[in-house]
Each structure stands twice: as C-alpha cells, then as structure tokens.
Amino acid sequence: MKRLCSIVLALCLLLGVAPVHADLQTKPFAEVGEVYRNVLENHLSRPEARQLVQGALQHVSQQAAEQTLQLSVPADDDTLPELEKRLTEWQSRYNLDGKTLNRWAINGMLGTLKDPHTAFFTKEELNRFQAGVENEFVGFGFRLRMQGGTLMIRELIPQSPAAASDLQKGDQLLAVDGLSLKGKSFEEAYALLKGEEGSEAVLTVYRPSQKQERQIRLKRAFLSIPEVEGDRFAGSDIGYIHLETFGSDAAYQLRDKLTEFSQAGKPLRGLLLDLRDNGGGYLTAARDIAGLFMEEGLLMITTNRNGVELETWVRNGRDITYPVRILVNEGTASASELLAGALRDHGIAKLIGTKTYGKGSAQQVIPLLDGDALKITLQEYFTPKHTTVNHVGLTPDLTVEEHLSQVVEGLRSLGVNSFELREGNGDTFVNGVAFPVIEPLFKREQGGIAVRAAVLATLLRDKEIGNQGYVPLAPYLQKNKQLSILQENGDMVLRFQSP
Incomplete structure (x- = not known):
C-alpha cells in the first residue's frame, strides 16, 4: 500500500541511482569534495571551479554571520584544496560543527547553479524524496x-x-x-x-x-493511495485513468487498469489519460508506460553538457487501437511532459488543457557518505520531434482553462455527445466518473440555480457565456432543448445532449 503526503512535488525525471564508490575515504569535508567533483564534472551548466568554491565560502560566511561570527572570504580561493583548508581553519578557530559546515558549503555551491532540481539530501531527506516519487508520504x-x-x-x-x-x-x-x-x-x-x-x-x-x-x-x-486510479465513463466505451506519479509501480498498475477495462465488456474505443498535477518520477516508469501505447518508437532525445545527443527508445511494447487524449496543466511536469510529448509526436495522443510546467531536464541520484545523496541535473531532454520542453512547456492541441471543461472537451473529441454532470459528496461526476474540484458546479441564488459559467460555455459551445463565475441556468434551459436539470437522490444533475 502507498502512503500519501500533503502534496506530490517530485518534479523530477530520474535517470537512476549511481553506485557508491568503495574507495571513498572519510575525512572532515569529504562530502564537500564529493559534491564539488560531481558538480564540476557532470552538471549540465558546466560550472567553473571558482564559481563553486566562492559560492560555498560566501554561503558559509553568510550563515555564520547569523551566529554573530564574521568570516572573511579571500577572493583568490578558487580550488578544492583551498576550500577544504578554509573550512578546516574556520572549524578549528570557531569550534563549528563539521556536519553543519559541510551542509552550508554544499548548499552554497549548489546555489550558484540556479538549478532548483539539483539538490543535496541527507539520508532522511533522501528517504522522503524517494518515498515521494513512489507516492509514499507522510502528510x-x-x-x-x-x-x-x-x-x-x-x-x-x-x-x-x-x-x-x-x-x-x-x-x-x-x-x-x-x-x-x-x-x-x-x-x-x-x-x-x-x-x-x-x-x-x-x-x-x-x-x-x-x-x-x-x-x-x-x-x-x-495515508495510502495507489499511483493509478480509473474507471469507465458511463454510457460509452471511453476509459479514464488518472496517473498520480511515475513511481516504480506505475506502469504495472496502469497495465492492470487497462487489462481491467478490456475485460469489463466492450473493448475501449478511447482513453482519457489525466496527467494534471503529475510532477514526474522515474525515466524507466515513463518508458514502460509508453510501451503500453506503442510497440516501438523513440521516447526522447537527450543532450549532455557537451552537446552529445542520445536517443532513448521504447522496445517490445504494444500498440493500442484507440485514440488517446491527455489532460495537462501547469502542474504537469518532467516525466509527465516526456510521456505526453512522446505520445503526441507519434500520433497516438492529443493534449487538452493548459501549457505544462516546462521541466525538460533529467537528474541522477548519486549516493554520498553516511547515506546522504546528491540529485544532479545531467541532461536536457527533447520530444521525439526535437521539441524543447525545458523552461518552455508543452502547448496543448486544444487549450481549455477550466478543470471540468477539460474533461468535457476530452470526451467530446473522442466522439461523446451526451453529458451528465452530477454534484455530490464533495465531488463533481462527469458521466459517472468523479473529479475533485475546487469550486462547486452549482449555486443556489435568488433567481434560482446558477452554474459555473465556464462549464456551461463548454457544454453549449457558447463563448459569449464567458468563463468567470456563475450564470443563472434558467435562461439557457429555455433556449436549449438539449439541456435539462433535475434532482436525483438529493444530487443536482445537469444533462446535455449534443444535437
């Protein structure tokens, strides 16, 4: 069972975990040296030695100043031996804690990279991060x-x-x-x-x-929750799958859900794959999931700090026979963008929603001494058609702002022309599938029942309704015979049948 935290914030595409080198020797600032060498030799931005050394010393000086210690940073310190010598001197003179100095210096180095996805983890922080990718949380x-x-x-x-x-x-x-x-x-x-x-x-x-x-x-x-949840939409052969994160079980759970759909009556004729607010996870999970949609194909192109391009392919997968629509938003990041971009480039899927986060970089977790670790950005990735993702994001094929409207448009693009929107138990149901929403679909006002303007505008394909706030429903019920509202078991139900 999976444990759920308050939020899933992996925002990562993990290439894997590097092995621990057995020849590491323990010395006062060994971790500083490890991080320095790994960043200098591998980080995508190709940092300079002086940048890292001065960043480390300046940050230590700033942190020490908060403890009323004035540490002078020589401007000509620009090598690792000078950094280690200076840290040793400060530790001895001011009786500073070695682990604290290590952390200050490492954070100072990493801060110069301007890369929020390269990070130092203590053993405990690493465990929490990995649990987050696996959708196992405390929160x-x-x-x-x-x-x-x-x-x-x-x-x-x-x-x-x-x-x-x-x-x-x-x-x-x-x-x-x-x-x-x-x-x-x-x-x-x-x-x-x-x-x-x-x-x-x-x-x-x-x-x-x-x-x-x-x-x-x-x-x-x-708390516990699976990585994959889904159901069939009522009255159609369209499936819905929400993928929470790209953990090690995600591909297996998604495969099982697709198998469940295929065994539950008629074969699917379409799938809505929800990647909204999915912050990413493991590259292997993204590749394995892509293999559930295509037998063989290019997954992504990566470039390292030297501009060398490498291709990652899907092999021995399986082709699907129905169209896919992928729901995306500004929280769709990293591995989610990788999968969405690949399936679109191969003509398997179209994207519906809003522009994605724009994290087109890949990291590796490198174990350090004492169980700590460095997550470091090694590569930038591009879609199979070489579309840039990093700092840009993916623009959807159909831009739709409102959360429920994205679902309606996704279904409509798959040939669905009848919609039932029901509100109950804190959720809104679209054709029988529950969606958590921030604002209620209906409101009772003096003039009667009002409905969210953006949802009604999508149902009626009437842009003049607007996309802000609520509008009275009565005038539209009079003008549109395809639209009706009723109460069933205490729930408000809005139905629409396309002409």
Whole structure:
C-alpha cells in the first residue's frame, strides 16, 4: 500500500541511482569534495571551479554571520584544496560543527547553479524524496494547486487528518506555523509542510466563499493511495485513468487498469489519460508506460553538457487501437511532459488543457557518505520531434482553462455527445466518473440555480457565456432543448445532449 503526503512535488525525471564508490575515504569535508567533483564534472551548466568554491565560502560566511561570527572570504580561493583548508581553519578557530559546515558549503555551491532540481539530501531527506516519487508520504492528506500565484487546496484525501478537519477544497493556504507562503514555489511550500509522522503544524488558510481567515491545527500521518486510479465513463466505451506519479509501480498498475477495462465488456474505443498535477518520477516508469501505447518508437532525445545527443527508445511494447487524449496543466511536469510529448509526436495522443510546467531536464541520484545523496541535473531532454520542453512547456492541441471543461472537451473529441454532470459528496461526476474540484458546479441564488459559467460555455459551445463565475441556468434551459436539470437522490444533475 502507498502512503500519501500533503502534496506530490517530485518534479523530477530520474535517470537512476549511481553506485557508491568503495574507495571513498572519510575525512572532515569529504562530502564537500564529493559534491564539488560531481558538480564540476557532470552538471549540465558546466560550472567553473571558482564559481563553486566562492559560492560555498560566501554561503558559509553568510550563515555564520547569523551566529554573530564574521568570516572573511579571500577572493583568490578558487580550488578544492583551498576550500577544504578554509573550512578546516574556520572549524578549528570557531569550534563549528563539521556536519553543519559541510551542509552550508554544499548548499552554497549548489546555489550558484540556479538549478532548483539539483539538490543535496541527507539520508532522511533522501528517504522522503524517494518515498515521494513512489507516492509514499507522510502528510496532512491534501493536495495543492497553484492558482493565480496562490497555493490552493484542490483535493482532500478520504480518511486523512485534513478530511477530518475543517479544511475545504478551495481554501487558500497562506502560512505554516506562522511562516508565510506568499510568493513561495511548490518546493518551498513542501519544505515547510513536510515533517515526521505524528508531528503537528498550524495552517493559516483563507476561505474565499466566507471571506474569512482561520487557523487549523493538523497532525501528520501515514495515508495510502495507489499511483493509478480509473474507471469507465458511463454510457460509452471511453476509459479514464488518472496517473498520480511515475513511481516504480506505475506502469504495472496502469497495465492492470487497462487489462481491467478490456475485460469489463466492450473493448475501449478511447482513453482519457489525466496527467494534471503529475510532477514526474522515474525515466524507466515513463518508458514502460509508453510501451503500453506503442510497440516501438523513440521516447526522447537527450543532450549532455557537451552537446552529445542520445536517443532513448521504447522496445517490445504494444500498440493500442484507440485514440488517446491527455489532460495537462501547469502542474504537469518532467516525466509527465516526456510521456505526453512522446505520445503526441507519434500520433497516438492529443493534449487538452493548459501549457505544462516546462521541466525538460533529467537528474541522477548519486549516493554520498553516511547515506546522504546528491540529485544532479545531467541532461536536457527533447520530444521525439526535437521539441524543447525545458523552461518552455508543452502547448496543448486544444487549450481549455477550466478543470471540468477539460474533461468535457476530452470526451467530446473522442466522439461523446451526451453529458451528465452530477454534484455530490464533495465531488463533481462527469458521466459517472468523479473529479475533485475546487469550486462547486452549482449555486443556489435568488433567481434560482446558477452554474459555473465556464462549464456551461463548454457544454453549449457558447463563448459569449464567458468563463468567470456563475450564470443563472434558467435562461439557457429555455433556449436549449438539449439541456435539462433535475434532482436525483438529493444530487443536482445537469444533462446535455449534443444535437
């Protein structure tokens, strides 16, 4: 069983884990030397020795200044022996902790790279990172989405501390233990949210519907969720699969889900693959998943720091006989972009949604002394047609902003012309499949029932309705015989039949 954290923030394409070298000798700043050599010789940006040495020393000096220690950094220190000598001198003179100095110096080196995907991990941090890729987490039990520069809760995990609390989908996360999240990235927010099982934090959230700020105390816990979830859409032979991350079990679980679909009545005539908010994972998982859609083909092209190109191929896979639509958004990153770009370039899939994150680089985890590790960027990757992904992202074939509208348009592009949108138990169901949403589909207003404008505009293909807020439903029911609304078992149900 998998354990779920508050958010999945792998944002990685892992090439693998390098072996530990047996000839490493333990000395005071051995890890600094390991990281220095690995970065100098392998990082995609081709950094210079002076850049790394000065970055390390300057960062140590800055950290020491917070402890009222004034450490002078010689401008001519630009070699590893000089770096080690200076660290040894400072440790001895000021009785500084060796591990702390190692970490300060390493973080200083890595900070000069301007690469958020190259990182140093302690043994404990490495375990948490690998658990994240495998979708095994300790956390509060909610997932986040970045919307308009604000971190917003997009889903509460059933039977989690978050689900049992007063939190709601759509709440804006403002602070953790009093530390503001304004302007923070996903990675920075994750650093504040993570913690040990059983530890507590006070979350400050803002609820737009009530225009109210509140504080909620939550305890972190182990929770379980698979990497792959899915179902068939009612009334059609279209399958839906949501892939959470590219962990080591993802390809097996996706294969099993496709097999389940094939054994449940009629063969599929289309598939909606949801990669929204999927931050990536292992290259091997992306390759194996691609092999579930094509027998053989180019998966990606990579270039290293010397501009040498290498091709990664899918072999011994299987071709599918039906079209695929891939749902993407700004949270679709790394291995997700790799898979989406490859399947599109091979004519297997089309992308629907918004532009993806734009992480077209690949990392390797290199073990260091004492169980620590360095995750380092080694390559940039391109789609089979040599489309650039890094810092650019993939532009979808059909741009659709609203979450449920993306599903509707995906189904419509696969030939579905009847839609039933039902709201119940905190989810919105599209043709029988549940989707977590931030805002409700319906609202009761003085004039009657209102519906989200963007969803109605998509159903009716009427751009004049707009895509903001809610609109009264009654006028559109009068004008469109294909549209109807009713209540079933206490749930609101909106039905639309294309002419």
